[in-house]
Amino acid sequence: MRRGFGLGIAALAVLLLYPIFPVLDIGVEAAVGVPPRLDRQLVSIFIFAILALALNLQVGYAGLLQLGIAAFFAIGAFTTGVLTVEKYPFQIGFWGAILAAPLCAGLAGLALGAPTIRLRGDYLAIVTLGFGEVVRVVLLNLENITDGPRGLNPIPAPWLPAWLPGADAVDVTGRRQFLTMYYVALGLLALLVVVFHTLERSRLGRSLVALREDELVSACMGLSPSRTKLVAFAGGAAIAGLAGALYATNLTTTAEPNTYDFNTSIMVLCCLIIGGLGSLRGALLGALVLVGFDNVVSPLVTRLIQRGSDGSGGVLLTFSNWRWIIFGTALVLMMRFRPEGLWPSSRLKRELHQHE
Amino acid sequence: MITIIQQLVIGLTNGMVFALIALGYTMVYGILELINFAHGDLFMLASFLALTLVGVMDLQSAGPASIAGALVLIVALCAVFAATLNWTVDRVVYRPLRNAPKLAPLVSAIGVSFVFMNLGLFWGGLPMDVFGGGAAAAAPKAFPDLVSNENLLGIDAALRITLKDVVAFASSFAVMAALYLFVRHSRLGKAMRATAQNPTAARLMGIDVDRVVGATFAIGGALAGFAAVVYGLYFNTIHYQIGYQNGLYAFTAAVLGGIGNILGAVLGGLVIGVVRAFSDQYVGAQWQPAVLFGVLILILVFRPSGILGANVREKV
Numbered sequence: 001m002r003r004g005f006g007l008g009i010a011a012l013a014v015l016l017l018y019p020i021f022p023v024l025d026i027g028v029e030a031a032v033g034v035p036p037r038l039d040r041q042l043v044s045i046f047i048f049a050i051l052a053l054a055l056n057l058q059v060g061y062a063g064l065l066q067l068g069i070a071a072f073f074a075i076g077a078f079t080t081g082v083l084t085v086e087k088y089p090f091q092i093g094f095w096g097a098i099l100a101a102p103l104c105a106g107l108a109g110l111a112l113g114a115p116t117i118r119l120r121g122d123y124l125a126i127v128t129l130g131f132g133e134v135v136r137v138v139l140l141n142l143e144n145i146t147d148g149p150r151g152l153n154p155i156p157a158p159w160l161p162a163w164l165p166g167a168d169a170v171d172v173t174g175r176r177q178f179l180t181m182y183y184v185a186l187g188l189l190a191l192l193v194v195v196f197h198t199l200e201r202s203r204l205g206r207s208l209v210a211l212r213e214d215e216l217v218s219a220c221m222g223l224s225p226s227r228t229k230l231v232a233f234a235g236g237a238a239i240a241g242l243a244g245a246l247y248a249t250n251l252t253t254t255a256e257p258n259t260y261d262f263n264t265s266i267m268v269l270c271c272l273i274i275g276g277l278g279s280l281r282g283a284l285l286g287a288l289v290l291v292g293f294d295n296v297v298s299p300l301v302t303r304l305i306q307r308g309s310d311g312s313g314g315v316l317l318t319f320s321n322w323r324w325i326i327f328g329t330a331l332v333l334m335m336r337f338r339p340e341g342l343w344p345s346s347r348l349k350r351e352l353h354q355h356e
Numbered sequence: 357m358i359t360i361i362q363q364l365v366i367g368l369t370n371g372m373v374f375a376l377i378a379l380g381y382t383m384v385y386g387i388l389e390l391i392n393f394a395h396g397d398l399f400m401l402a403s404f405l406a407l408t409l410v411g412v413m414d415l416q417s418a419g420p421a422s423i424a425g426a427l428v429l430i431v432a433l434c435a436v437f438a439a440t441l442n443w444t445v446d447r448v449v450y451r452p453l454r455n456a457p458k459l460a461p462l463v464s465a466i467g468v469s470f471v472f473m474n475l476g477l478f479w480g481g482l483p484m485d486v487f488g489g490g491a492a493a494a495a496p497k498a499f500p501d502l503v504s505n506e507n508l509l510g511i512d513a514a515l516r517i518t519l520k521d522v523v524a525f526a527s528s529f530a531v532m533a534a535l536y537l538f539v540r541h542s543r544l545g546k547a548m549r550a551t552a553q554n555p556t557a558a559r560l561m562g563i564d565v566d567r568v569v570g571a572t573f574a575i576g577g578a579l580a581g582f583a584a585v586v587y588g589l590y591f592n593t594i595h596y597q598i599g600y601q602n603g604l605y606a607f608t609a610a611v612l613g614g615i616g617n618i619l620g621a622v623l624g625g626l627v628i629g630v631v632r633a634f635s636d637q638y639v640g641a642q643w644q645p646a647v648l649f650g651v652l653i654l655i656l657v658f659r660p661s662g663i664l665g666a667n668v669r670e671k672v
Contacts, residue, residue, distance in 0.1 A: 065459060115657045121458060122391050126607065127656050130649035133604075137646040262600070266466060273463060315481035315493040324474035331467030332449055335460045 004281070012190055018042065019182055028300075039182065041295045046185035047246045049287035052271040053192050053280070054239035059269065060278035061205065062232035063212030064117070065125040068132025069268050072237040074260035075108050076101035076244020078139060081152030081254040094158035098188075098245045105241020106234050113233040117226050132265055139257035146257065153253030158184055185246055192239065196280050200345075208232055209278075209347075270327050273334050276341025285343045290327075298323065358514045363633040369521045371629020372528035373590065376583035377606035378613070378621040379535065380442075380576030386552040386616030387572055389458065393465040394445065396603015397472035398577060402438040402584035403594045404479045406430050407499055411486035416500045423502050427585070435581035442577025443570055451566065469599070476596035496595040499588040524590045531582055532622055535575070539618060544571055552616060601645065605632070608652040614662030623663060 019039045028038075051073060058066045080097040083090045092100065116127045139146045146152060157177040171177055199205040207228050210218040215225050248254045271290050276282025302319040315321055334341065377399055384392045409430045410416070415423055445468055453461045481493030488495065504519040539545035550558040551568045559565050587602070588594055609628040613620025628648065635647040655662065 065462070116653075119656060119660060122389070122462060123611075123656050123660055125462070126391070126611070127653050129604070130608075130652045133649045134646045134653070137643065137649075141642050141646070266470070269463070269466075315478060315490075321477060321493075322474065324470040324477075328467040328470030328472075328474065331470070332464045335456070335464045335467070336449070336452055339456065339460055 008193070012186075015042065015186055016183075019179060038296070040178070041291065043178075043182055043185050043250055044295060045287055045291045046182075046189045047243050047250060048268070048271070048291045049284050050185075050189055050192060050246065051240055051243040051268050052275075052283040052287045053189075053196060054236045054243060055268050056236075056272055056278065056280070056283040057196070057232050057239065058236035060272055060283070061199075061208045061212065062229050062236075063121075063208075064229060064233055065121050066128045066233070066236070067125050067262070067265050067269070068128035068130070068135075069236075069240050070260040070262070070264040071128075071132040071135035072105040072109060072240035073244040073247065073264070074135055074139060074257060075105045076241030077248035077254045077260070078146055078152065078244075078257075079104040079241065080245040080248045081155060082145070084155050085152050086154075087147075087152070093156060094249055097249070098242060101245035102238040102241040105244065106238030108241075109234040109237025110230070113230045113237075117229050117233060129262065129265070132260075132262060136257050136260055139260075146254070149256045149258070151254040151256050152248075155248050155252050155254070157181065157252070158249065181246075181250055185250070188242065188246070193280065193284070200280070204228070204231065212278075267327070270331060272341075273331060274342060276344035279341060279343060279345035282341045282343045282345070286341075293326075294320070294323065359637065362515055363637050364630060365515070365517060365521060367630030367633030368626055369525050369590065369629070370632060371609075371626035372525055373583050373587050373625075374602070374606045374609045374628050375532065375622045375625025376528055376579050376586070377602060378609040378625045379532070379618065380580050381603075381607050382610040382613070382615055382618065382621040383548075383572050383576050385610070387548065387555070387569055388450070388454075388461070390450065390461050390465065391607065392576075393462070393603075394468035394472055395442075395576065395580060396601075396606065397469045397476065397599035398438055398442055399580040399584050399587070399603065400476050400594070400596060400599030401441070401472055401479070402434045402581040403499075403588050403598065404476055404497075404596075405437050405581075406434050406585045406588050407486050407497060407594060408479075408482070408484065409433060410500060410502070411484045415502060420504075427502065427589075431582055431585050434585050435578040438581030438584070439574040439577040442580070443574040446570060446573040451569075469603075473596060473599065476599070480596055494596065496593045499592045499594055501592055503589050520590060524586050528583075528586060531579065535579070536618060544568070548572060605648055608648060608655075611652065611660075612655050612662055614664040617662070617664050620662055620664035627663075 019042075022039055024038050051069065054072070055066065055069045058064045058069075079101045082088055083092045083097050083100055084094065085091075112128070112131050116124060119127060140148055142148075158180050160176075160180060207218065207223050210221070211223060211225055211228055219225050267290060271286030272283055273286070274282075274289055275284070275286030298320045302317070305317050305319060377396065380395045380398075381392060384390055384395070409426075413426050413430075415426055418426065449464050449468055450461050453464060477493055480487055480495070480497060481490045483490040486500075487493075487497055503523050507513055507516050507518055508522070509515055509517055539548060547558070547563045547568050548571070550561065550563060551565055555565055558568075587598070605628055606625065609624035610621045611624070612627055613622070613624030628651075631651060632644060632648060635644055639647055
């Protein structure tokens with residue numbers, strides 16, 4: 001694991017320095033004429049990676065096929081909204097919200113998981129999917145509380161403690177606000193990576209994997225299947241809620257509830273499958289590939305395709321219209337030819353290829 | 357009182373459409389224990405084919421006699437199209453995964469569903485009059501009102517039953533009855549029931565299990581193709597995302613009736629149709645998905661075997 005550790009430290013160092021020396025931006029700007037603002041995309045990638053880690057805990061480690069992760073993402077975002085916007089008296093600010101959002105989402109996960117965790121795999125998938133839809137519709141229709149399709153805003157940026165240098169200076173360009181968001185997201189992601197790395201080697205992590213592989217045998221060895229799974233389910237929900245709080249703060253709005261639909265849930269699952277289910281590094285790679293595709297590659301390709309045409313566009317010429325075909329095909333091909341993902345954990349790889 | 361009866365009529369007719377789709381889910385699940393996520397989107401693609409054919413045959417301006425003939429042809433073509441597509445997907449995507457962990461075919465089915473949905477989006481961009489010239493690919497498409505919408509009970513009657521209702525209900529009923537007799541009495545139907553009960557034993561008795569599974573996908577697809585035409589005629593709007601929502605409602609129906617059970621799927625479809633009609637009337641249409649998925653969650657938690665399903669233990 002020494003090599004992985006070195007790689008992690010190197011990646012962290014690059015990410016820490018990137019907003020100060022945005023080398024890639026300069027290169028791409030020279031090539032296409034528009035800066036892609038990669039540092040802003042990186043924040044989205046960090047947030048999405050946290051969401052992917054949450055789902056990885058549920059699907060990858062515990063083997064609970066959950067198709068409604070967007071619901072907990074939404075609960076986190078809207079908890080943040082209700083607790084911070086001016087419309088309500090709470091206004092606990094960012095730091096309070098990133099504690100409250102995971103708490104609410106985790107409780108929701110507990111409430112959904114407690115009666116359903118014993119259901120067989122595919123039924124649990126449908127229950128979570130249904131829950132995702134129920135949450136979205138409820139958020140959309142409770143306009144008195146959530147402002148319906150408009151979403152709650154403006155959500156305040158994270159404030160800095162007064163003892164930090166420059167914390168009280170006027171932030172004209174929004175640069176300091178952006179940097180705060182960047183480093184908070186990166187810091188939380190790094191923290192979670194360390195937590196999950198430890199979890200994989202802990203008693204809980206091992207029992208989860210044992211349950212995923214053979215529930216009957218693990219139960220005979222004295223593990224309590226439903227309690228262990230419930231911990232993973234609620235934990236994943238809480239982390240998704242944290243991602244929701246960051247997402248809403250980064251956008252300064254909860255956005256409309258339809259943002260948190262079934263497609264979002266599937267996209268997160270897609271991350272894991274492309275990167276490798278149950279693989280920590282795979283989840284990070286998956287988030288990078290997916291968000292990178294949606295926010296960086298896809299607009300660039302569209303620009304390149306349409307450069308020659310008259311600009312009217314046409315549905316086939318907009319590259320983002322192909323994303324479902326691309327990700328759908330990716331899911332099918334991965335399941336057929338590389339079910340362990342692009343960057344799997346070594347244990348899973350051995351398991352899936354033991355017959356060869 | 358009249359409102360209740362009216363909602364019951366609407367609900368039962370809607371329910372027939374859900375039942376037709378639910379049959380495709382339940383038959384495949386009964387044999388493979390696979391939730392065929394792509395089934396709803398298959399239904400959606402068939403509805404786009406139906407609208408394309410309506411445009412090609414220029415039916416908006418045709419007389420009633422030629423419409424009746426053309427509809428039979430459209431139903432046949434849509435059924436064949438959906439059956440072939442479903443069979444092909446099984447052959448190419450799911451069959452190689454028969455011995456893989458259960459998650460693999462399920463995730464593949466989600467992938468296929470996304471591909472289908474995207475194809476539907478592109479299909480809506482075809483430059484045809486019925487697709488609004490193809491300018492807005494993602495916009496809902498109007499399906500022309502080919503069957504009379506006049507009240508059969510007289511213009512002033514309080515209760516409204518149209519020819520459309522009767523055609524949708526009766527034709528769906530006929531198709532389901534035929535399916536039931538087929539599964540009950542034909543040789544292939546018997547083989548299907550045997551395979552659903554125990555694939556290994558069926559194989560040992562000389563049943564070609566792969567052929568039976570292929571036939572199941574084809575029949576389920578044909579039903580979805582038929583349902584697509586009924587849906588278009590009845591609801592008059594199609595959209596590239598109808599597959600997702602109606603597919604899930606139909607799946608709810610299949611689970612409600614007891615998944616794997618053909619009569620159960622029909623019963624479940626009717627119940628879901630009625631629940632949907634009443635929730636639209638008394639709760640509000642904007643709450644429809646929440647009500648129906650709430651029902652789904654409650655069924656799965658409290659009675660996962662459904663109304664007609666036997667309480668089967670999961671195979672270890």
